[in-house]
Amino acid sequence: MSLDISKKSAAEGHVERKGEDTKSDKVVAGVSHVMLTLWALMVLIPLGWTLLSSFKTTTEIFASPFSLPAVWKFDNYISAWNTAGIGTYFFNTVIVVGFALVIVMVLGAMCAYVLARYVFPGSRAIYYLMLAGLTFPIFLAIVPLFFILKNIGLLNTLPGLILVYVSFALPFTVFFLFSFFKALPKEIAEAAQIDGAGEWRTFFQVMLPMAKPGMASVAIFNFLGLWNQYLIPVAINTNPKNYVLSQGIAAFAGQQGYAVDFGSLFAAAIIVVLPVLVMYILFQRQLQGSVSAGTMK
């Protein structure tokens, strides 16, 4: 429909140059607002409904999807945190993602820097090897990975999980930072070395600080990717004590069919969503900048 409207606006365009918004402008804006609002509602209603349901008792949830809770039950949150173990899982996730993120950022930056700045036999091959790690599905690796960890005794441990997170986040990190380091002017590193800085110092005191914007973007994406990771922990981290949030809440939802406490399930979902959502709203400018940085390469 917007086709006819806009065509008309183009035809009439030069007739009434001065007016404010033309009628067709208003129609287009109106239609756009309606469609975008519909999508926004599509996003918000399920989330709002989850929030509402997280305060209801199971009986109330069964009674009607829309009713307001008779009493706003914060107990659901307490029972999700304690009984369902979301508290422990939360703690595990913070540890695993925290360590993995720091390690992968340091290793990835170092590797990308060497690949971008030095030409040596095999550097191209290493670059393509990294690219291969990005394209092959993780499912192909999952069975052998299980046995590699078993053989070195790291299966079902948090350090093992951290190590695997680091390895699988590495190709993306290197790939992204490679183009970033490549774009930094060579002269600066050369100037630092003429001033007497060794290779180590040049990297940590000169080049790394210059790569901060790129590092921030990659760190945000790695954080989201690792925080939401599900397959890897389900396969190689099967001890319930070491569960991370995603697998913990999935296990909790899985047993719901029998031990019905839907209020707590909704509360658990809110607990998992809220911290990341709040962080997103606080840092959304930075994050959306990252998306554009990632695509404008």
Place this chain on the structure above:
Amino acid sequence: MTQATNEVQPGGGVVATVRRRRKKLTFDKVSFMAVFLGLPLVIYLVFVISPFAQAVYYSMTSWSGFDNNMPFVGFGNYVKLFNDDIFMISVRNSVILVVFLPVITIVLSLVLATLVTIGGSSRGQIKGLKGAGFYRIVSFFPYVIPAVVIGIIWAQIYTPSNGLLNGILTGIGLDGFKDYPWLGDARTAMVASMVVMVWGFVGFYMILFIAAIKGIPAETFEAARIDGAGRFRTALSITIPLIRDNIQTAYVYMGILALDAFVYMSVLNSTGGPENSTLVMSQKLFTTAFSKSQFGLACAMGVVLAVITLGFSALVFLVNRITGGSQDVGE
């Protein structure tokens, strides 16, 4: 990617004349290379590349995982797979996902991105819609929610008796949907699952396309407008051709996600759904390996999945190349 490497190095010609430093292996240099390149590379080789290679070998054995006895069966596993009806159903479902999911997601996010960026006034500067910031922020929400939680929330929405969807449908008078099991009926389970994935990704690609559209110089749009192109024409003839490389990247990513789909499918219907209508390859692989301990067979599935993934990516690149895209991206 290679584009960037070609463009950079302003004043590179000057540097070339600078005298090359002598090559000398100092401790500084050796330790630097060992740690900076060696350490990440060893980790990467051990935990990423070697499992990929091992999987290909295991796929030709009938290994059960409990002992070191790995009878070599050659292509026996692959023959077995192609005669396995349930596995072929999972292949069919994965292919359905990879055909439809990227198209739906990308068309929807392109439309929304276009509305946000050029829905504004046609007078003066080209500008976006009022309140565009709000739509951008809200649309991105699903991307920051863990996929597992998205699955759990939607499983509740689809609940037959007290879910949100049937509540709304019966609320507006469509009583036929009372107690309708969206995920429990083979006719709707797949579509319902696809809706969940589209919901989860549209916002991300919308933001990506908005960023790409904003990267197009305003003069280009102004020129199109002076030539008399309306908004629809501008979107089709200017915007889409100029961001086609972004669309290609998005298409490949979304296809890879569609071929995975493990999280969504296993949370929405843990056993593959009614009549295996939502069983995908990744789920079948996972149960074959970790529930049935048929590790050799599972690895063969992994290889099939990898081949389909690579074939899909190659196809997208090829189609984009043939239809005239990315002339400026020298490989």
